[in-house]
Amino acid sequence: MEDIEIIGVNVKDVRFPTSLHADGSDAMHTDPDYSCAYVTIRTNKNIEGYGLTFTLGRGTDIVVFACKSMSKLVVGAKVQDIFHNFAAFWRKLTSESQLRWLGPEKGVTHLATAAIVNALWDLWARIEKKPVWKLLVDMTPEQLVSTIDFRYITDALTPQEALSLLKNSTASEKAKREENLLCNGLPAYTTQVGWLGYTDSHLQDLCKEYLRLGFTAFKAKVGRDLSDDLRRCGLIRKVIGPNNRLMLDANQIWDVQDQAVNWVKKISAECGPITWIEEPTSPDDVLGHATIAKQLRPYGVGVATGEMCANRVMFKQLLQAKAIDFCQIDSARIGGVNEILAVYLMARKFNVPVCPHAGGVGLCEMVQHLQMWDYVCLSGTTENRLIEYVDQQHEHFECPTVIQNASYMPPSMPGYSTKMKDECLANFIYPNGKEWQQMFQKGIFPAHTD
Numbered sequence: 229m230e231d232i233e234i235i236g237v238n239v240k241d242v243r244f245p246t247s248l249h250a251d252g253s254d255a256m257h258t259d260p261d262y263s264c265a266y267v268t269i270r271t272n273k274n275i276e277g278y279g280l281t282f283t284l285g286r287g288t289d290i291v292v293f294a295c296k297s298m299s300k301l302v303v304g305a306k307v308q309d310i311f312h313n314f315a316a317f318w319r320k321l322t323s324e325s326q327l328r329w330l331g332p333e334k335g336v337t338h339l340a341t342a343a344i345v346n347a348l349w350d351l352w353a354r355i356e357k358k359p360v361w362k363l364l365v366d367m368t369p370e371q372l373v374s375t376i377d378f379r380y381i382t383d384a385l386t387p388q389e390a391l392s393l394l395k396n397s398t399a400s401e402k403a404k405r406e407e408n409l410l411c412n413g414l415p416a417y418t419t420q421v422g423w424l425g426y427t428d429s430h431l432q433d434l435c436k437e438y439l440r441l442g443f444t445a446f447k448a449k450v451g452r453d454l455s456d457d458l459r460r461c462g463l464i465r466k467v468i469g470p471n472n473r474l475m476l477d478a479n480q481i482w483d484v485q486d487q488a489v490n491w492v493k494k495i496s497a498e499c500g501p502i503t504w505i506e507e508p509t510s511p512d513d514v515l516g517h518a519t520i521a522k523q524l525r526p527y528g529v530g531v532a533t534g535e536m537c538a539n540r541v542m543f544k545q546l547l548q549a550k551a552i553d554f555c556q557i558d559s560a561r562i563g564g565v566n567e568i569l570a571v572y573l574m575a576r577k578f579n580v581p582v583c584p585h586a587g588g589v590g591l592c593e594m595v596q597h598l599q600m601w602d603y604v605c606l607s608g609t610t611e612n613r614l615i616e617y618v619d620q621q622h623e624h625f626e627c628p629t630v631i632q633n634a635s636y637m638p639p640s641m642p643g644y645s646t647k648m649k650d651e652c653l654a655n656f657i658y659p660n661g662k663e664w665q666q667m668f669q670k671g672i673f674p675a676h677t678d
Contacts, residue, residue: 229355232307236270237299237344241288242280242648243658244589244621245667250425251620252284252587255451255481258425261285262621263658264560264589265292265340266648267347269302277351278647281343281560282588288658294340297327302344311352314375318345318566322377334538338563345564346594350644359639360565361600365406369394372605376570384544390573397608405604413635414599415610416617417445417473419587421464424449428463435467442634444472445503445614451478454491461499474499477506480536484509484516489523496527504530504554511536517551525553532556534571535585539563543571547578554612558585559594568598576606587618592629593645596636624652 243263246252252260264280265288271277283291301321310317321341322333331337353360364372373390397405421434435446448464450457465474476495482488488508496502505524509516511533521531530553537543539562546552555575557568575582582602584595592615599615607613615636622628627645630637639645655663659676668675 229308229311230306231273232275232355233272234269234302234305234307235272237295237302237347238268238270239292239295239299239343240266240268240653241292241658242266242589242653242656242661243285243288243664244624244656245663245673246620247285248672250423252618253423253425254449254477254479255424256479257284262589263288265295265343266653267295267343269344269347269351271307271351275351275354277347277349277354277643279343279345279347279350279564279644280590280646281339281346282558282591283339290336291339291343294327294330294336295343298324298337298340298344302348307351307355310348314566315377318375318563319377319379321345322563333541333563338539339560341563342560343564345566346559346644346646349565350646353644354642357642359597359642360644361597361604361638364569364597364601365402365604372569375566376573377566378570380541381544381570381574384548385570385574385577389577393573393576394605397605401608402604405608409600409603409638413632413637414596414603415445415614415635416443416631417447417475417583417614418443418617418619418634419447419449419477420617420619421446422448422477424452428460431460432463432467435464438634439468439472441631444634445475446472447475447477447506447616449479450476450495451481451491454494457491457495458498461495465499473503474501475503475506475532478508480507480510482509484513484519488516488520492520492524492529493527496529500528502529504532506532506554506556507536508533512538512542514542514545514549514551517546518549521551521553530554532583534558535561537561540567540570540574544574547574547580552580555580555582556585557582557595557598559591559598560588561585565598572598572602572606581607581612583612583614584616586616587620589621590625590646592617592622592636593625593627596629596639597644599636600638624648624656 247259532554534556
């Protein structure tokens with residue numbers, strides 16, 4: 229590793245026309261085109277690392293530009309220097325004095341940070357010839373804690389507390405859990421049945437299909453029209469039966485009291501039980517989430533959020549305020565693996581289960597690694613822990629997720645499962661990919677203009 233130097237960073241705008249079939253549609257995002265800023269880190273030893281951050285179409289070019297601006301901090305670095313003091317390098321990325329003004333540690337610059345940091349972890353795992361989950365599992369507690377920047381969170385979690393949490397399990401316990409992981413994977417739930425733009429018949433057919441595949445937990449998008457939500461959730465509950473889990477996701481659409489609390493109480497009364505309401509209001513409103521959570525807990529409904537949570541500091545406040553019952557990390561929203569590890573450790577201290585947000589482009593591929601590490605080394609349990617699963621865009625990756633019996637099976641290939649196929653890039657780079665050019669010519673999408 230000591231001779232490996234980063235000599236280049238390439239960034240691509242990759243988009244898929246998912247809006248054509250209402251895939252991914254919800255109350256706030258009515259016509260998403262699932263996309264990503266895709267980063268390739270090149271080294272002098274012909275080893276590459278691949279990372280990405282998820283976007284919804286327009287605006288991906290802005291994230292791409294941010295990645296390019298940040299790449300000057302990476303090119304020329306020795307990988308040994310990065311990985312032996314990863315927390316310091318992470319802080320360097322997030323503290324560049326001029327780029328930081330555009331965040332700090334939130335928004336476009338933090339999405340760019342995630343893409344680059346994810347590529348660095350993929351590179352590290354490829355050098356070590358391990359999947360990222362195994363790379364993390366094999367680290368000593370001291371090595372793992374050394375990758376985390378604890379600035380701003382020591383009032384909730386100190387490095388010493390993190391070490392103590394990681395040392396809770398014996399080597400034999402971790403070995404047993406790793407064996408169980410390899411045999412059985414980790415449980416998943418599906419959102420594929422619940423996109424807001426789907427017809428009733430399509431919704432019911434998907435519920436039946438995922439029941440056949442062994443799924444016992446389903447999530448529905450809600451929030452635009454109460455009567456429509458009651459009807460759709462009623463249809464889902466009728467198909468999945470009274471004993472399977474039903475979760476709701478409002479994607480930030482509601483005000484706190486008159487909408488979020490009352491709306492969910494009505495759905496719960498008619499279509500319950502409801503496991504959680506996800507993103508019931510603004511993702512920045514910690515106290516609003518706390519109010520909603522306090523009022524819905526007596527009805528057996530938890531509050532979940534995190535996919536749009538800006539950074540570890542927001543997660544800290546949500547946990548401190550008892551504002552969430554389920555913590556939903558996103559592999560591309562905050563600053564990559566390093567910061568996500570901090571959130572897992574805080575959630576463990578506050579005894580809140582982590583249920584990763586996934587779907588999108590590459591999110592399922594990445595979050596599985598994180599949850600697998602959590603199971604083996606930190607929480608040691610699958611109780612109240614589910615990984616979101618959406619069956620979209622996996623075919624574009626060289627190492628796609630594998631679902632068996634409604635469970636994520638651990639990847640065996642080295643890396644973070646983030647490398648896209650060359651054919652995918654040729655077809656879907658925006659705007660010059662073959663598929664996009666054909667759609668422009670046919671008038672399916674308006675032609676791109678600078």
